[in-house]
Amino acid sequence: xxxxxxxxxxETLDVTSDSVEANDGEARQRWRSEAAIETRDSNGEARQRRxxxxxxEKESERDFAMRERGDEEEKKKSPKVSLEKRLVxxxxxxxxxxxxxxxxxxxxxxxxxFLFNAGFCCNGEVIGITxxxxxxxxxxxxxxAEECSVxxxxxxxxxxxxxxxxxxxxxIKYMTDGLLLREALLDPYLSRYSVxxxxxxxxxxxHTDVLxxxxxxxxxxxxxxxxxxxxxxxxxxxSGIICMNxxxxxxxxxxxxxxxxxxxxxxxxxxxxxxxxxxxSEYFGGARAVHVQGRQYxxxxxxxxxxxSDYIDAVLITIFQDMDEVELEGPLKEKAWRRxxxxxxxGVILATNIAETSVxxxxxxxxxxxxxxxVRSYNPCTGIESLVIVPISKGQAxxxxxxxxxxxPGKCYRLYPEVEFGKxxxxxxxxxxxxxxxxxxxxxxxLGIDDIIGFDFMEKPSRASIAKSLExxxxxxxxxxxxxxxDPVGKQMTGLPLDPIYSKALILASDFNCMEExxxxxxxxxxxxxxxAPQEKLEEARGARIKFSSIEGDHQTLLxxxxxxxxFLEKIKxxxxxxxxxxxxxxxxxxxxFINSRSLRQARDIHSQIRGQIENMSLRVASCGDDMVQFRxxxxxxxxxxxxxxxxxxxxxxxxxSQTVQIHPSSVLFRSKPDCIIFNELVRxxxxxxxxxxRIDPLWLAELAPQYYAAQx
DNA sequence: GAGCACTGC
Numbered sequence: 001x002x003x004x005x006x007x008x009x010x011e012t013l014d015v016t017s018d019s020v021e022a023n024d025g026e027a028r029q030r031w032r033s034e035a036a037i038e039t040r041d042s043n044g045e046a047r048q049r050r051x052x053x054x055x056x057e058k059e060s061e062r063d064f065a066m067r068e069r070g071d072e073e074e075k076k077k078s079p080k081v082s083l084e085k086r087l088v089x090x091x092x093x094x095x096x097x098x099x100x101x102x103x104x105x106x107x108x109x110x111x112x113x114f115l116f117n118a119g120f121c122c123n124g125e126v127i128g129i130t131x132x133x134x135x136x137x138x139x140x141x142x143x144x145a146e147e148c149s150v151x152x153x154x155x156x157x158x159x160x161x162x163x164x165x166x167x168x169x170x171x172i173k174y175m176t177d178g179l180l181l182r183e184a185l186l187d188p189y190l191s192r193y194s195v196x197x198x199x200x201x202x203x204x205x206x207h208t209d210v211l212x213x214x215x216x217x218x219x220x221x222x223x224x225x226x227x228x229x230x231x232x233x234x235x236x237x238x239s240g241i242i243c244m245n246x247x248x249x250x251x252x253x254x255x256x257x258x259x260x261x262x263x264x265x266x267x268x269x270x271x272x273x274x275x276x277x278x279x280x281s282e283y284f285g286g287a288r289a290v291h292v293q294g295r296q297y298x299x300x301x302x303x304x305x306x307x308x309s310d311y312i313d314a315v316l317i318t319i320f321q322d323m324d325e326v327e328l329e330g331p332l333k334e335k336a337w338r339r340x341x342x343x344x345x346x347g348v349i350l351a352t353n354i355a356e357t358s359v360x361x362x363x364x365x366x367x368x369x370x371x372x373x374x375v376r377s378y379n380p381c382t383g384i385e386s387l388v389i390v391p392i393s394k395g396q397a398x399x400x401x402x403x404x405x406x407x408x409p410g411k412c413y414r415l416y417p418e419v420e421f422g423k424x425x426x427x428x429x430x431x432x433x434x435x436x437x438x439x440x441x442x443x444x445x446x447l448g449i450d451d452i453i454g455f456d457f458m459e460k461p462s463r464a465s466i467a468k469s470l471e472x473x474x475x476x477x478x479x480x481x482x483x484x485x486x487d488p489v490g491k492q493m494t495g496l497p498l499d500p501i502y503s504k505a506l507i508l509a510s511d512f513n514c515m516e517e518x519x520x521x522x523x524x525x526x527x528x529x530x531x532x533a534p535q536e537k538l539e540e541a542r543g544a545r546i547k548f549s550s551i552e553g554d555h556q557t558l559l560x561x562x563x564x565x566x567x568f569l570e571k572i573k574x575x576x577x578x579x580x581x582x583x584x585x586x587x588x589x590x591x592x593x594f595i596n597s598r599s600l601r602q603a604r605d606i607h608s609q610i611r612g613q614i615e616n617m618s619l620r621v622a623s624c625g626d627d628m629v630q631f632r633x634x635x636x637x638x639x640x641x642x643x644x645x646x647x648x649x650x651x652x653x654x655x656x657x658s659q660t661v662q663i664h665p666s667s668v669l670f671r672s673k674p675d676c677i678i679f680n681e682l683v684r685x686x687x688x689x690x691x692x693x694x695r696i697d698p699l700w701l702a703e704l705a706p707q708y709y710a711a712q713x
Numbered sequence: 714g715a716g717c718a719c720t721g722c
Contacts, residue, residue: 132719132720132721133719133720133721134720134721160721160722161721161722176720176721176722177721178720178721178722179721179722181721181722182722203720205720205721206720206721207720207721207722352718352719353718353719354718354719354720356719373718373719374718374719375718375719376718376719387717387718389718431720439722443722496722497721497722498722526722528717529717606722609722664714664715665714665715665716666714666715670714671714683717685715685716685717686715686716689715
């Protein structure tokens, strides 16, 4: 191992420029106190350090320091002002503010409270904060409510799918980014909000990226209706950037819908943790970026001399060679070398990238980073999704090492040479560049944004990817000949929180008289692996599954599982069991039948949500009873883009893209191999596997999807 | 006869 001490990790995090310095007294004070703690560390006074850490943790919540870029003159003028005042002032002065805040800076919990106290909600407006994950939205809201001494759902609340803890008195609202996007469909100007804060923007989730483009437009529109101009609105007009026309078109579409209503300007705050501040600032026309200093202890970084071919071995070697504090008994150590019992080692936690951001595990001192990540990739030409292992980005490497310095000084062992670190991309490839865009394009169309290619994305998805999704939406009938949202089909589809192809299946089910069946089917298709097969009980699990299997395919099999669970629950309830008891019984039923109870619960939630929405759409909710041919015909009419024919060698060939695919061994049709099938998932592992499959009559395709198949034959 | 990072509406 080659040691490279990089000192304070946050210095490498400092995106703002060389001129950035800790300019305020609080920050300098903090720095010294950290140094003092380090000294005690080296004397080995661990307990004292721990107490200090806890003390500091409490302090840092309300007392975080800020550094800022440029404005030396301004800095000299301003005496020591409290961080709260300065941040509020920054927000007042700038329409859009980029805040680069390190982990532990308290920005997510504190800033909304500062803004509330400064009167940003005085006319009943709401401060909205988006998070990429549900768990973050909920936990942060709970903490802030506690800090404000209010009940969650009063002044402070959260809203995520299936769980809305807000009320008319909510002023600080945490939510998932996807939910705010849905909200924009109902209220395109987001008129309830005076401030919107996009947290964890560096993660560049699909929803965050779309929100950024959308919010930029909303902000411009609102500043126009209120007679004010955004900074970057002026800049764009002056600099003659080529997208100006499209932006104007998008804005005027919003303005038309705005009618004569006047909205106050929308303040936008983008919070990011890594090297991307410049990109965000440029995207928002040179928006101001400030740096909020977090609490981070020094982390020593180690690199290997050479690339590691077997990183599991490298991890084990690292654990035993370099970490004295992992105390192991001889036999356990032996077992660890045989790899199988690694998880039994006290003090060793194997984590996926969930530990990069979502979960903070207390007590982490050492991080071993193999430098790899498994990401989803999508090929727009073939429509095939796959999971590939790729090198992480510098940002991710910093996130990973940063986990070692939350409570005290730490060490990070990177299982790659330092020269490799230099070659890593600064940040992760945004999700929008590596996924199917159909759903997001449908939502943009619903917002009146017709020119998707011209839409001002922070990073544009490829033309091929946009074209593929537009074609898919057109073939599903969601778009008209000139690629506008169709009425009623397209409009109905935007109202449903499902993949467009599943929304279409529901709309068609109304005509095929099988809405009851299709509601259950798409709910079950919207969750992961309903069946659960532990390695040691493989045979038992298979036996349990036969009870539900349908020779027609996986869709009817899923339907059978859902109905069996519902019947079981009904029976329990008729015996007078309370909900809680019934829930427990269902859990046991799932275990006995090798069903993943979490997935089933999700499917039941989705079912009740979409059922409610369908009922509001004046679509016919009926059951086809025993006439399952109707149901399969409806599947064929809905999923005709995913049809495949059997080849002489037992493989299948997809009709739309001529890919050779195999039925996944988990399918009930794995052995029977019918001649013609439709499927829902195409995933590449070693070979191209299709999953969730139903047998159909090939003649149905030309009959039920003439827009695609009649012209071809 | 496979092999499943992580999210979200």
